[in-house]
Amino acid sequence: MISIAYHPIYKHSLPEGHRFPMLKYELLPQQLLYEGTVTVQDFFEPEKANIEDVLAVHSSNYLNDLLLLTLDPRAARKIGFPLSVELVERELRIANGTIIGAQKAIETGVAFNIAGGTHHAYSDRGEAFCLLNDQAIAAQYLLNHKLSKKILIADLDVHQGNGTAEIFSKNSSVFTFSMHGKSNYPFKKEVSDLDIALPDETNDASYLKILKETLPKIIEQQKPDFIFYLAGVDILATDKLGKLSCTIEGCKKRDEMVFEQCLKHQIPVQVSMGGGYSPEIKTIVEAHANTFRIAKDVF
Template sequence: MFPIAFHPIYQHPLPDGHRFPMLKYELLPQQLVHEGTASLSDFFEPEICDLSHVLAVHKQTYVDDLLQLTLNAKAARKIGFPLSKELVMRELIIAQGTIVGAQKSFDTKVSFNIAGGTHHAYSSHGEAFCLLNDQAIASQFLLDHKLSKKILIIDLDVHQGNGTAEIFQSNPNVFTFSTHGKTNYPFKKEISDLDISFNDGTKDDEFLQTIAKVIPKLIETQKPDFIFYLAGVDILSSDKLGKLECSLDGCKKRDELVFELCLKYQIPVQVSMGGGYSPDIKTIIEAHANTYRAAKSIF
């Protein structure tokens, strides 16, 4: 069908007290295979990302502090996870999964990373459970290897892609587009190339009508030859960390809209899953699985 990056280390990088947010990385592949949306042969296991690719977007001192576990206490608190070698390894593998997936998308039209969407990672620090910015690393990889000339990052997570905006603030070859809740984290927003902030309680119709107007215009004006899509499902009304009121069906229609435009304009797309924090894990899995179902029905 289409390539999906997954590695067993995605599953268990944290102490038990931090396990719940990570359960989806274990359960989602099982659900996709169980229902026939994907087969085992669709999954590939990425290796560790070469540090040269990481250092193309992240500062040497920050990467060294991660690798040597020497981040100061304030920087570690910003990340929110207890720093460990396993966690850093996980982030390096996730980044490589997004790079390899992006390369595969040129042949398969679409690829996925079960994890990723770590858009709060800045060039010189991490925030909000994000250490390394997987789609930023992969974007720069495509540019550096002459695989792409113009990239559009479509970030439809409930939180602004602040790290991504900072990393590419002076790069004309990457256009950053973020929709997010106006009062959601991060409370101090960065400036993306285009930001759309939604009021608390925004429902399906307003959300979908807005992106249906904006994304086609972006594609036509920016003329990207590759798209990275961050498909966070924390826009759901049930999400503990989001303040929007979108439904499961609305979230799926959002994904369908993006995929239909990628197909229409014949632009390869790599998809990272981003956030999802509903109290019922079944809701999270259903919402993420819908993204894969949408891709299967369209591509």
């Protein structure tokens, strides 16, 4: 069984001008249901996250500014979305979807959040359309509730997980691994436990070779008992915000590699979808749908 966090607010709370790339939040569940990869029973609608769980990762001043819509205008501009009650609710639901998904993954092996992967959210600020760091919040939840002792966050979005790196910079219970485009945003990178910065035009063969050499070593050395996987599809050559040259098939093989390692070592994995900004929405949906298809085949 694959558990999937989804709520209509994932799409409908977003302002005009941002809705095209966010159409995937509506179309992806429809595609997965249509083709029979998942059933309606696989989905759950998360409530808003408990404030205490969010505060385990984010500062009280920052969270209060979000909740009260009193964020400094300069800080709001860095986020990129105009703040609204609905947008903050969306972020709280996404965060809780990842928390619940992590708990479900412990039971079943794998769980998804149709949204999430908000890895540019720092402990005290947001950036690049990320307000709250869903996988960081969920990781800290697992640690605080003694559901995990050692966590690996495998961030394979084309952009470095700078917020995640900052949040866990002094936490030895979480190993942050980011494999991203060297010249992509953020232009000032943070320091993850392991960063692999890829040159522009990196293709399938090079990408998969590096991942195959790296991921098993991390698992062997760190021995995580839980993995958070950020499965951004902005590594595609067609992506408007990425500079790599991977194909849909290469992206699919990347997912397969991650899931097979999780299964081999019997490590539960929660997956947040991350970025995807190809010009044609069908490309984005197909690449994301592959992640679910591979998970169903592997698990």
